Amino acid sequence: MTSICMYFEVHQPVRLNRFSVFNIGTDADSSLNYFDKKLNHEIFEKVAKKCYLPTNNLLLNLINEFDGKFRISFSLTGTFVEYCEQFMPSVLDSFKKLFATGAVDMIEETYFHSLSGLYDDLEEFEEQVEMHRQMIRRIFNYEPKVFRNTEAIYDNRIAKKVGEMGYKGIITEGTEKILGWRSPNYLYRSINSDIKVLLRNYSLSDDIGFRFSTRNWPGYPLTADKYASWISRCEGDLINLFIDYETFGEHQWTETGIFDFLSHLPREALKHKQLDFVTVGEAVDIYQPIGEIDVPWAISWADADRDVSTWLGNDMQFACFNELKNIGRKLKEKGDDKLLNVWRRLQTSDHLYYVSTKGLEDGDVHAYFSHYDGPYDGFINYMNILQDLKQKISLE
Amino acid sequence: MKVAMIGWEYPPFKSGGLGTHCYGLTRSLADKNVKIDFYMPKTKHSTGSDRDNLIIKEVGQSEIFPYDRPEDKELVGQFFENVYRYNDLVVERVKGNYDLIHCHDWLTMKAGVSLKEKMGVPLVLSVHSTEYDRSGWLYPNDWFINIEREGMEKADRIIAVSHFTKRVIVDKYGINPNKITVVHNAVYQIPEGQKQEIVLFLGRLTIQKGAEFFLRAARKVLDYEPDARFVVAGTGDMLPRLIDQAVILGISNRVIFTGLLSEEEVKHIYGISSVYVMPSVSEPFGITALEAISAGTPTIASKTAGFSEAFRNCLRVDFWDTDEMANKIISILRYEPLRNTLVEEGKREIDLFTWDRVAEKTIDVYNGVL
Numbered sequence: 001m002t003s004i005c006m007y008f009e010v011h012q013p014v015r016l017n018r019f020s021v022f023n024i025g026t027d028a029d030s031s032l033n034y035f036d037k038k039l040n041h042e043i044f045e046k047v048a049k050k051c052y053l054p055t056n057n058l059l060l061n062l063i064n065e066f067d068g069k070f071r072i073s074f075s076l077t078g079t080f081v082e083y084c085e086q087f088m089p090s091v092l093d094s095f096k097k098l099f100a101t102g103a104v105d106m107i108e109e110t111y112f113h114s115l116s117g118l119y120d121d122l123e124e125f126e127e128q129v130e131m132h133r134q135m136i137r138r139i140f141n142y143e144p145k146v147f148r149n150t151e152a153i154y155d156n157r158i159a160k161k162v163g164e165m166g167y168k169g170i171i172t173e174g175t176e177k178i179l180g181w182r183s184p185n186y187l188y189r190s191i192n193s194d195i196k197v198l199l200r201n202y203s204l205s206d207d208i209g210f211r212f213s214t215r216n217w218p219g220y221p222l223t224a225d226k227y228a229s230w231i232s233r234c235e236g237d238l239i240n241l242f243i244d245y246e247t248f249g250e251h252q253w254t255e256t257g258i259f260d261f262l263s264h265l266p267r268e269a270l271k272h273k274q275l276d277f278v279t280v281g282e283a284v285d286i287y288q289p290i291g292e293i294d295v296p297w298a299i300s301w302a303d304a305d306r307d308v309s310t311w312l313g314n315d316m317q318f319a320c321f322n323e324l325k326n327i328g329r330k331l332k333e334k335g336d337d338k339l340l341n342v343w344r345r346l347q348t349s350d351h352l353y354y355v356s357t358k359g360l361e362d363g364d365v366h367a368y369f370s371h372y373d374g375p376y377d378g379f380i381n382y383m384n385i386l387q388d389l390k391q392k393i394s395l396e
Numbered sequence: 397m398k399v400a401m402i403g404w405e406y407p408p409f410k411s412g413g414l415g416t417h418c419y420g421l422t423r424s425l426a427d428k429n430v431k432i433d434f435y436m437p438k439t440k441h442s443t444g445s446d447r448d449n450l451i452i453k454e455v456g457q458s459e460i461f462p463y464d465r466p467e468d469k470e471l472v473g474q475f476f477e478n479v480y481r482y483n484d485l486v487v488e489r490v491k492g493n494y495d496l497i498h499c500h501d502w503l504t505m506k507a508g509v510s511l512k513e514k515m516g517v518p519l520v521l522s523v524h525s526t527e528y529d530r531s532g533w534l535y536p537n538d539w540f541i542n543i544e545r546e547g548m549e550k551a552d553r554i555i556a557v558s559h560f561t562k563r564v565i566v567d568k569y570g571i572n573p574n575k576i577t578v579v580h581n582a583v584y585q586i587p588e589g590q591k592q593e594i595v596l597f598l599g600r601l602t603i604q605k606g607a608e609f610f611l612r613a614a615r616k617v618l619d620y621e622p623d624a625r626f627v628v629a630g631t632g633d634m635l636p637r638l639i640d641q642a643v644i645l646g647i648s649n650r651v652i653f654t655g656l657l658s659e660e661e662v663k664h665i666y667g668i669s670s671v672y673v674m675p676s677v678s679e680p681f682g683i684t685a686l687e688a689i690s691a692g693t694p695t696i697a698s699k700t701a702g703f704s705e706a707f708r709n710c711l712r713v714d715f716w717d718t719d720e721m722a723n724k725i726i727s728i729l730r731y732e733p734l735r736n737t738l739v740e741e742g743k744r745e746i747d748l749f750t751w752d753r754v755a756e757k758t759i760d761v762y763n764g765v766l
Contacts, residue, residue, distance in 0.1 A: 020723035021620065021730070314741075315733035357709070357741050376711050379734055380727040 002185070003238050003278040003286070004231060004269060005198065007073040007171070008245040009148070011113050012047070012080045013350035015039050015371055019384045025391045031342045034385050039371065044083045048091050051249040056094040058259060062266050063103045070266040071103045071277040074245075075148050078111030078135055079348060092139065099140050105279035106136055108144040108167065114347035115311055117149050117158045118298065119325055125158075128344070129165065145169060146280040150349050152200065152242070152301040153308060156192050156294065163193035169284035171242065173301040174199030178293050185236025189289035196284045197293055200242040200301055204231065209247045213256035221257070224264035225271075232272040237287045242301070303358060311352040316379040320352060323386045330393050339392065346385065354378035397762060398431040400494040400511070402486055402504040406434065406452060408659060409441040412600065413581065413683045414500055414524045417557075420582055420751035421758060426450040428755055430762075433494075435486050456485040476539070483507040487514065495766060496520060502527070502540055505547030512550065518765035521551035526564055529678040532603035545569045552765045555579050555758065557681040558702025564680075579757045580706040581681045582749040588692035589667025594625050595725055596669035596693070598662065598684055599676075601632030606675035606698070606715045608634070608641060613673070615645045616722035621729050626651045629665055666691035670735070671728045675715045676701055685710065690746050694738035696724050707749075709741040 084092035110128035146169040154172035174184025184199035252258040302310040372378040405415035426449035438454035486507040498520040499508035512519035527540040556562040599605040642648040672688035679701035696711040
């Protein structure tokens with residue numbers, strides 16, 4: 001038997017207001033103005049209508065139609081859930097309905113989708129994971145068994161910490177950098193922890209996420225039966241298809257046929273007797289690791305480099321990252337809860353993603369996701385806000 | 397392939413991007429085995445070629461500049477007469493077997509059109525700026541526009557220095573977009589100097605270049621960065637007004653007006669500046685921005701400038717948004733990582749902007765009409 005493990009990342013960042021050098025230190029309560037509520041609301045509603053609501057609805061119907069044989073997993077970030085609660089509770093209700101079918105698993109991560117896993121010590125990381133754990137418990141009355149760090153950022157240190165926190169599995173990218181000749185279609189064990197590692201089959205995942213509507217790709221047009229037959233020919237225990245949820249209806253528009261593809265996929269896959277679907281939690285229960293992976297330097301699922309250079313690739317990103325860490329150190333000494341909360345929202349990895357100067361193909365992807373006119377504007381705005389926050393702390 | 401190219405300025409003396417373009421283009425074309433006779437008005441400054449395939453032919457004597465916009469009625473008459481005389485002389489002088497005629501901007505268009513008709517060879521026209529740009533979109537003059545339109549209509553192919561300019565040619569002159577090719581400009585790189593806290597404007601001091609916005613932004617920057625110095629390099633009809641403006645803004649002790657600079661002085665000032673600002677009201681391309689970046693000077697350019705559409709590692713502003721311009725100037729001065737990244741990535745990107753590439757694309761255009 002080969003199991004298909006489909007998992008969707010659901011995230012929306014807290015986008016920032018325009019904040020010029022002239023705003024620094026001018027308003028005692030300016031931390032309330034860091035976040036662009038209007039833009040965040042607009043984008044959330046737009047994506048909810050194009051992606052979250054129709055895709056959730058489709059998945060619910062598919063789960064019912066196949067009587068639970070079609071099984072999937074989600075990770076919802078804390079910022080995403082806050083938007084649901086503030087702007088459109090119906091979106092959260094539809095996730096609850098999905099979860100209630102019993103064919104859906106929830107994945108843990110840092111509440112703020114942050115880079116805290118890369119800080120010098122992992123205290124803040126643990127606190128943010130705990131915040132996420134409480135949120136999932138509150139909404140779904142559930143404790144996830146599997147963890148996925150921000151954009152699948154992973155190294156030995158993170159794996160060890162997550163193992164110590166009691167998780168059975170952790171998700172990352174199935175890159176050759178760590179696998180060499182080995183296949184991503186099995187579970188592995190971290191070199192310094194008993195935690196099981198699920199590795200994303202990036203080729204099959206990106207066929208849906210990136211290449212689906214690319215006309216000059218040999219696989220075009222991608223139909224569910226073609227795709228299912230590719231999977232059926234794969235060797236291994238587990239095909240991990242980890243996909244950005246907005247692929248459905250947002251990155252790939254309805255007109256590309258992405259929803260038709262998804263609606264036919266369970267039937268086409270289940271036609272193959274040797275294929276079934278599992279959630280991430282079931283995957284780590286059913287299968288055993290076949291080897292170890294050793295990741296001394298952090299990898300991720302982002303960009304062509306599959307490392308952390310997406311967020312920490314140039315001087316500007318390092319400067320913001322260090323400033324952010326220093327501010328946190330001071331805030332924790334002071335114990336100011338209000339500013340601590342503001343600081344945490346500024347940790348969302350997207351803020352550094354916008355500052356990436358990577359060229360060519362990746363650069364186009366970055367530009368697609370950014371509301372700034374390029375990385376330099378992203379830096380100026382973010383750094384100005386960090387300077388304002390820093391001044392506030394020293395004034396208090 | 398043999399080309400009769402008609403221009404009006406060529407280094408060492410030049411007043412704008414057209415002269416820089418003709419210099420880089422002709423030398424790289426010559427290196428690619430295109431034979432060029434470059435016709436231009438005789439000036440006080442002697443010029444010459446360092447390539448066998450390239451011959452500079454000076455025609456008549458004239459002191460007209462393409463960017464001149466005479467306001468005095470009497471001068472207008474003389475000016476137009478000069479233009480016609482130059483064009484007539486060119487038509488007389490261009491003899492021999494050429495595969496095509498290539499001319500640059502309005503001043504040479506009449507000659508280009510006459511030669512095309514007389515010799516029966518294709519005409520390629522490069523557009524470096526239009527009357528709309530030079531007037532800053534205020535009171536464009538029909539006399540220039542009519543010459544430009546005729547040239548654009550009669551040309552077999554048009555090379556525009558940016559998509560911005562291509563749109564103007566299509567929208568304002570009604571030209572078929574299919575005969576327009578965009579070829580972005582290039583740069584001969586300038587060495588980096590010992591950096592000082594200087595914010596630089598460099599260009600003709602005309603309404604088109606927007607120096608007044610630079611001064612307004614300077615006023616705002618100085619409230620926050622009192623040690624910054626501002627340099628306005630170049631000359632033009634706006635100079636007296638700009639000096640007055642600096643006095644009225646109370647920043648004349650922090651602003652240096654250099655007047656016209658020599659080529660060496662230009663290189664020096666690019667090299668030692670920390671920020672270059674190009675706040676043009678209308679800018680078909682803006683080679684100066686490439687020059688500044690090659691000298692390791694982070695650049696803030698007008699959003700609509702052709703340069704801004706072609707170059708990624710720069711900052712962009714609306715020319716009228718002096719608050720944002722000041723925000724960006726201060727950010728570059730204050731945040732070293734921003735400066736470093738702009739310089740580093742800018743230098744990497746600038747290597748793509750070679751005259752070799754411009755020549756290759758121009759040859760493609762030539763091959764399309766032959």
